[in-house]
Amino acid sequence: MTLMGFVTSTVIGVTDIGSVREHNEDAFIIAYPKTGQRLADRCRVTLPAENNSLLLAVSDGMGGARAGEVASAMTIESLITELSRLPKVLSPHSRLEAAVEAANYIVWYKQQEDKSLAGMGATLTSIFIERDWVYISEVGDSRAYIIRNGIMRQLTNDQTILQFLLDNNAITPENASTSYYKNMLLQAIGQQEYLQVACSSMRLRSGDVFLLCSDGLSGKMSKDEMHQLINESASLDIAAHRLINTAKERGGEDNITVILAQFDGQVLERSSETISDSIRVHTRFDPDIETKAQPMRKIREATYQDWLAMAVVGYYAETEQQKIALMSLGRYGDYIVFRKGDGLVFQGQRGPDTQYHYWLVSGRYRVEIELETSEHKTLAIIVPPTDMRSNYELTDDLGCNVPIKRQFFTASIAMLEQTNQRTATIWCEDNENIAIRVPMMLYQRVAEILGSRFLNAVKNS
Numbered sequence: 002m003t004l005m006g007f008v009t010s011t012v013i014g015v016t017d018i019g020s021v022r023e024h025n026e027d028a029f030i031i032a033y034p035k036t037g038q039r040l041a042d043r044c045r046v047t048l049p050a051e052n053n054s055l056l057l058a059v060s061d062g063m064g065g066a067r068a069g070e071v072a073s074a075m076t077i078e079s080l081i082t083e084l085s086r087l088p089k090v091l092s093p094h095s096r097l098e099a100a101v102e103a104a105n106y107i108v109w110y111k112q113q114e115d116k117s118l119a120g121m122g123a124t125l126t127s128i129f130i131e132r133d134w135v136y137i138s139e140v141g142d143s144r145a146y147i148i149r150n151g152i153m154r155q156l157t158n159d160q161t162i163l164q165f166l167l168d169n170n171a172i173t174p175e176n177a178s179t180s181y182y183k184n185m186l187l188q189a190i191g192q193q194e195y196l197q198v199a200c201s202s203m204r205l206r207s208g209d210v211f212l213l214c215s216d217g218l219s220g221k222m223s224k225d226e227m228h229q230l231i232n233e234s235a236s237l238d239i240a241a242h243r244l245i246n247t248a249k250e251r252g253g254e255d256n257i258t259v260i261l262a263q264f265d266g267q268v269l270e271r272s273s274e275t276i277s278d279s280i281r282v283h284t285r286f287d288p289d290i291e292t293k294a295q296p297m298r299k300i301r302e303a304t305y306q307d308w309l310a311m312a313v314v315g316y317y318a319e320t321e322q323q324k325i326a327l328m329s330l331g332r333y334g335d336y337i338v339f340r341k342g343d344g345l346v347f348q349g350q351r352g353p354d355t356q357y358h359y360w361l362v363s364g365r366y367r368v369e370i371e372l373e374t375s376e377h378k379t380l381a382i383i384v385p386p387t388d389m390r391s392n393y394e395l396t397d398d399l400g401c402n403v404p405i406k407r408q409f410f411t412a413s414i415a416m417l418e419q420t421n422q423r424t425a426t427i428w429c430e431d432n433e434n435i436a437i438r439v440p441m442m443l444y445q446r447v448a449e450i451l452g453s454r455f456l457n458a459v460k461n462s
Contacts, residue, residue, distance in 0.1 A: 004050035004132060006268025008205070012057065013237045014042045014260045017245045019217060020253030026062035026069030027215050027258040028077045031055070034129060037085035043238060050268040055130040056081060057260050059143045061215040063189065064121030072108055072121040076190045079104035080127065086300065088337060088438060090357070092344035092426075093131045094283045097138050098198045099298035099340075101125060101190075105140070106297070108191030122189035126157055126213055128262070130205065133269055138200045139286075141189045143258075144219050146227070147203075147276060148210040153228035154276045156201065160187045160286050184216065187288050195294050199286040203279045207269035210237075210261065214244075217257035221248040237261040296340050296433040303333040303437045311362045311437070312387050313409055317455045326450045334439040339364070343434070345411075345427040357438045358459065359411045361385040364434030365395055366411070366427045381406045383427070399430060410459045411436075 018025040031040045034056040040046070046055070060076045062069030083100040091099070104125065112118040124141025137145050142159040158164060162182040166172040172180060188196050212227065222230075227244060234240035241259045248257045272279060305328055308314050318324045334357075339345070345359070345366075366383040379401055384390070386407045395405055411427060439447075448456050 008266040012262040016258040027256040028073035058127040061124040068121035072123040122192040146212040213260040215258040217255035303336040339434040343429040360437040362435035365430040
């Protein structure tokens, strides 16, 4: 659905060493996720709703010597770097989750290389804005809150031993503030090779105010105290500094970081639903579940050997001259690994990634369209022709009575023209789905080499 109008984002980010610490191990970022460009700590940005995009993140480092500073700085830099390079056709919450996982691996691997950094880690709480949606991710105990319609609500759930005890009624809220387990994290960036990223989303509404903070603030002020102080302040800038000063007045034993952001625009509807009803949970952190290795969503440069392996060359190149011409191209697109549950979202010619074709290497892809009634309908299961599974094997665990299409390509525009629907999503249904992303200029060169048979196959994909 096309969004006509503008969204204005007003953001203030402040970090303070506190009253006791010698170093500030907190870090934060305000940035454009599409390009990786950092914005000023105080900024006001107005963007067309169709292109509205913003990243806000807070990280609280930990570790011996100054390793905490290294961990939080690496976490923030890795997050924005990875988020800006992930394919935009991948659904936003999957991109955010993938970027957090990549940041974790980078920090974890760094301390395997440099033993002086052993034990370092960091929290990471992020808000990723895309169009009129907000995506919230968390690892650790830095928090995110929202103020909407006069109500303040915590959007994250601390991943600490104390919170686990509270959730299981093993400790009373009255005893929580003095508990020995108060600051013991169950997981953190860089502390383990794999982790569980908690991720949720909600529609952005006009007037929404978000607060991100490290526990240097949330450990000193209740939610109600924060809400009252923000309401009483004449601006976000004043509110942010009052929050930090209050935490310092109450001891300031830890570093304190605050990001406050307000979003306005006529294109953003006002909501009558409760905050609880508006939240969609995509992934949760569950300490009772063992965190296992999963395929990393990744991108690398594709090679001619990748094209050979997916059988495109053998199927469409009918002469040796064509094979030689393909071999001499020198550029073969990007080899991308997706994970089960990832959604690849196409929105016609206004979509973010329609300058590419996706050539299927492996995995099952379920094509789903959104109807005018906001209901969803599965059109087909797509697999590459090299997939030797039977139709029963391909649909057995999906419960779908839909056609199986065996094809090398997914051409988003052709698919949408055939369905006349607003939005098509291709869901990845295997643990590891692999595609080659081919830029349009490269596709046109290949079309010149291979001719009409190849062109017709793409057109009908």
